[in-house]
Amino acid sequence: MAIEQRKTNCHFCGYLCAFTATVEDGRITAVEPDPTRYPYDPQVLAGCRRWPMNLEVLDGADRVNRPLRRVAGTERGAGAWEEVSWDEALDDIAARLEALRAEHGPGTLASMIGGPHTSFWPLHRFMTLFGSPNNMGIGQICWNPRIWMDVLTFGWTVEADITDETGCVVIWGTNPAESDNSLFWRTLLRIGRSEVPLVVIDPRYTRTAAAADIWLAPRPGTDCALALGMLNVIIAEGLADDAFVGEWCHGFDELAAHVAPWTPEAVAAECGVDADDIRRVARLFAGPYPSALVSGRGIDQVGRSVAPTHRAICCLRAITGNVDRPGACVLAEGSDFTPEVDLELTLEHAGELAARSLNTGVTPLQSYDGYARVAALTERLGRKLPARYLTSAHPDLVLRAMETGEPYPVRALIVEATNPLLTYADTHRVFDALMGLDLIVALDYYLTPTASIADFVLPAAGAMERPTFQAHGGVANIAYGGPAACAPYYERKVDYDVFRELGLRLGQADEWPEETFEDAIAATLAPAGMDWDAYCELGLYHQPPAYAKHLLPGPDGAPQGFATATGRIELASEALDALGGPRLPEPGEPRRLCSDAFVAEREAAGWTHLPLITGARKQPYNASMYFNNEAFRTRHPYPVAEVSEATAAALGLSAGDTVVLATDHGEARFVLATIRMRDGLINADYGWWHPEWAAGAPAFGGMWESNVNCLTSCTVEEGEPMIGTWSYNAVDCMVRADDRPLTWQPGFTPDPAGR
Numbered sequence: 205m206a207i208e209q210r211k212t213n214c215h216f217c218g219y220l221c222a223f224t225a226t227v228e229d230g231r232i233t234a235v236e237p238d239p240t241r242y243p244y245d246p247q248v249l250a251g252c253r254r255w256p257m258n259l260e261v262l263d264g265a266d267r268v269n270r271p272l273r274r275v276a277g278t279e280r281g282a283g284a285w286e287e288v289s290w291d292e293a294l295d296d297i298a299a300r301l302e303a304l305r306a307e308h309g310p311g312t313l314a315s316m317i318g319g320p321h322t323s324f325w326p327l328h329r330f331m332t333l334f335g336s337p338n339n340m341g342i343g344q345i346c347w348n349p350r351i352w353m354d355v356l357t358f359g360w361t362v363e364a365d366i367t368d369e370t371g372c373v374v375i376w377g378t379n380p381a382e383s384d385n386s387l388f389w390r391t392l393l394r395i396g397r398s399e400v401p402l403v404v405i406d407p408r409y410t411r412t413a414a415a416a417d418i419w420l421a422p423r424p425g426t427d428c429a430l431a432l433g434m435l436n437v438i439i440a441e442g443l444a445d446d447a448f449v450g451e452w453c454h455g456f457d458e459l460a461a462h463v464a465p466w467t468p469e470a471v472a473a474e475c476g477v478d479a480d481d482i483r484r485v486a487r488l489f490a491g492p493y494p495s496a497l498v499s500g501r502g503i504d505q506v507g508r509s510v511a512p513t514h515r516a517i518c519c520l521r522a523i524t525g526n527v528d529r530p531g532a533c534v535l536a537e538g539s540d541f542t543p544e545v546d547l548e549l550t551l552e553h554a555g556e557l558a559a560r561s562l563n564t565g566v567t568p569l570q571s572y573d574g575y576a577r578v579a580a581l582t583e584r585l586g587r588k589l590p591a592r593y594l595t596s597a598h599p600d601l602v603l604r605a606m607e608t609g610e611p612y613p614v615r616a617l618i619v620e621a622t623n624p625l626l627t628y629a630d631t632h633r634v635f636d637a638l639m640g641l642d643l644i645v646a647l648d649y650y651l652t653p654t655a656s657i658a659d660f661v662l663p664a665a666g667a668m669e670r671p672t673f674q675a676h677g678g679v680a681n682i683a684y685g686g687p688a689a690c691a692p693y694y695e696r697k698v699d700y701d702v703f704r705e706l707g708l709r710l711g712q713a714d715e716w717p718e719e720t721f722e723d724a725i726a727a728t729l730a731p732a733g734m735d736w737d738a739y740c741e742l743g744l745y746h747q748p749p750a751y752a753k754h755l756l757p758g759p760d761g762a763p764q765g766f767a768t769a770t771g772r773i774e775l776a777s778e779a780l781d782a783l784g785g786p787r788l789p790e791p792g793e794p795r796r797l798c799s800d801a802f803v804a805e806r807e808a809a810g811w812t813h814l815p816l817i818t819g820a821r822k823q824p825y826n827a828s829m830y831f832n833n834e835a836f837r838t839r840h841p842y843p844v845a846e847v848s849e850a851t852a853a854a855l856g857l858s859a860g861d862t863v864v865l866a867t868d869h870g871e872a873r874f875v876l877a878t879i880r881m882r883d884g885l886i887n888a889d890y891g892w893w894h895p896e897w898a899a900g901a902p903a904f905g906g907m908w909e910s911n912v913n914c915l916t917s918c919t920v921e922e923g924e925p926m927i928g929t930w931s932y933n934a935v936d937c938m939v940r941a942d943d944r945p946l947t948w949q950p951g952f953t954p955d956p957a958g959r
């Protein structure tokens with residue numbers, strides 16, 4: 205028997221921690237953390253509850269191992285599958301796609317992706333060559349707002365740089381205690397124990413807040429106002445870095461005039477925090493040392509306010525001189541390796557994609573035109589943004605095209621590494637739209653509720669069965685990952701191979717030169733001077749940050765400045781102005797999920813109207829994943845909605861009660877918990893379903909019961925106007941006690957009902 209030790213990686217979160225796998229005759233029999241490779245810290249794995257799952261997931265009884273095709277003549281979602289060979293599946297999919305393209309045009313194919321569970325550029329290359337701009341994703345609500353606003357303001361993205369020089373750390377709308385639980389969280393714990401002040405801005409008293417010196421709990425969605433208040437204090441008290449502002453910032457006087465009315469007192473009333481706390485945090489951030497700031501989902505998913513909130517935070521960094529400065533933040537570099545945009549091939553086909561793009565004229569920044577204008581600026585300093593994420597189609601517009609056939613019919617969908625029936629907004633709507641399609645192809649490990657309504661379920665190879673490569677879309681000069689430890693088990697396939705083989709069947713042969721994903725990664729790394737063996741050995745390509753790069757000489761010998769229209773940091777944004785957007789950050793109205801009539805009707809029936817936030821991260825689950833882990837389920841058995849003690853009392857409820865939440869869009873049920881958090885607000889978990897139940901009709905894995913996205917909505921009219929961001933936070937719902945038993949309760953006998 206051949207026994208080997210092979211380097212490989214975990215992919216149960218974005219860290220891609222290094223492992224050594226013991227491989228016996230092509231089967232992995234053991235995995236051990238490998239602290240000699242990224243992220244180099246044995247403590248990370250000591251604190252991680254997921255990595256030991258790798259072996260059981262690799263050969264889990266619930267994995268899909270062979271391509272499945274819906275039996276002809278059976279209902280979508282009825283659970284009648286036939287196993288087919290890969291050739292049969294891909295031939296059939298290619299033929300159906302070709303026929304739909306001939307009938308409706310290339311835009312008829314849409315795609316959906318999720319978080320960074322795999323490399324998505326092969327799908328995007330396939331979409332480009334097919335001719336469709338209709339790739340949907342989580343961009344507008346997870347990644348794009350910050351990327352867009354950083355790039356518009358600084359010419360490129362910035363990353364916090366927490367070092368020994370850092371004098372203050374602000375953690376804004378993010379809770380790494382649950383969402384990261386790894387290197388960054390360990391860094392924060394260390395800061396929390398040090399003399400360096402740690403500020404946490406979060407309506408909930410999270411474990412991150414517990415580690416902080418100052419906890420601000422604003423009303424959800426009022427963070428832009430809070431940031432404007434901090435700017436007001438810094439400017440009014442003369443705490444700005446005048447030398448840096450004078451030389452490198454554009455529009456300071458405009459900004460100063462703009463924030464003048466946002467006094468701490470005015471902001472305190474708006475945000476529901478103490479005016480003196482606003483002053484205190486502003487003064488700390490503007491102190492005579494580098495200050496670092498990290499933001500997250502709490503301010504990313506707030507609809508209309510998302511862009512202005514990020515812009516206000518950019519201004520905070522800029523006027524305090526905390527830009528590209530050690531201990532504050534570093535302006536990332538473009539990648540030495542091939543950036544994702546060149547792998548997608550999107551720009552080579554931008555003209556025809558733009559002509560079919562549903563975003564054109566609707567979300568001016570998140571569009572091919574917006575991309576081109578901003579790219580013209582970043583390319584001055586040789587940096588290339590990924591295009592597919594930053595032009596991704598607005599789900600509301602694609603769903604409309606599915607529902608109405610306007611402006612053209614979208615009839616086919618590829619779902620890769622996402623479970624949109626749980627994680628996209630407005631589950632009822634997504635379900636109805638998908639049920640009406642002609643073709644759905646899902647690539648996943650499992651028969652999820654979404655996969656259950658597909659025509660084809662294609663079995664994806666998991667992390668240790670495929671090479672991994674994470675490069676953050678190429679917005680920084682870092683890539684990490686490593687090789688597969690073994691060939692895919694059963695008939696699973698690497699995602700890359702699926703799209704390549706489909707592409708070859710659809711006339712894309714010239715555009716897929718690398719036969720394997722290994723070769724594709726090697727080709728990607730080649731321009732950086734790293735070969736495949738070195739990548740496998742080191743697991744990382746990285747260049748240490750350089751700072752103050754705006755001072756480097758440009759082609760004419762003068763400092764190169766920033767890659768913006770003015771060459772300076774744009775406090776007043778010329779780029780947004782040119783796109784018809786606001787020059788200066790101004791908060792937008794929050795998204796209401798309950799109409800006045802609905803509120804009145806439910807209030808009359810004893811319900812209470814409350815502000816709602818959804819989806820605050822909790823270990824050990826991730827979005828809709830890992831609910832099939834029995835040990836996790838035993839310890840975290842049911843979905844929770846959280847309120848403060850005072851709010852529970854005001855509602856006449858106690859911890860442990862079952863509650864039902866409702867909006868115009870639907871209902872979802874949770875077990876109430878009381879935690880320390882802002883009063884008059886409710887937070888509901890997301891992603892919950894029963895993988896142990898049948899995934900298809902009638903109950904679809906129990907996804908109708910506690911699925912918070914039955915409450916949400918992504919309509920573009922109510923979104924942020926430049927990007928189209930919708931809201932998962934700072935929304936509202938009706939709530940009341942519910943005496944129906946929840947299926948999560950022990951001893952519940954499944955009698956799963958439909959919706």
Ligand SMILES: Nc1nc2c(c(=O)[nH]1)N[C@H]1C(S)=C(S)[C@@H](COP(=O)(O)OP(=O)(O)OC[C@H]3O[C@@H](n4cnc5c(=O)[nH]c(N)nc54)[C@H](O)[C@@H]3O)O[C@H]1N2
Binds near residue numbers: 322
């Ligand atoms: N209400 C509400 N909704 C939200 C959020 C919220 O906070 N509140 N958060 C949003 C955010 S930020 C995000 S990023 C999304 C996340 O949402 P998603 O990324 O859609 O997360 P999951 O639903 O867990 O879907 C991941 C699926 O991919 C499969 N998978 C994992 N790895 C691979 C792989 O390598 N290849 C393939 N083919 N499949 C794989 C898993 O089995 C699983 O079914 O949810 C968004 N939705």
Ligand SMILES: Nc1nc2c(c(=O)[nH]1)N[C@H]1C(S)=C(S)[C@@H](COP(=O)(O)OP(=O)(O)OC[C@H]3O[C@@H](n4cnc5c(=O)[nH]c(N)nc54)[C@H](O)[C@@H]3O)O[C@H]1N2
Binds near residue numbers: 377500
């Ligand atoms: N365990 C686990 N980890 C994950 C994921 C997961 O599903 N599970 N998902 C991954 C993904 S896709 C992402 S995008 C990241 C997200 O990671 P984070 O950005 O850290 O997201 P959360 O942990 O939800 O933390 C957001 C915090 O914002 C707060 N908040 C809500 N509304 C507001 C508001 O209006 N203002 C302010 N200031 N705060 C607000 C919430 O109370 C919450 O504590 O996590 C990743 N890690």
Ligand code: SF4
Binds near residue numbers: 214217218249252253
């Ligand atoms: S789940 Fe994330 S932190 Fe844990 S081992 Fe895997 S990659 Fe590392």
Ligand SMILES: [Mo]
Binds near residue numbers: 319342346
């Ligand atoms: Mo995300």
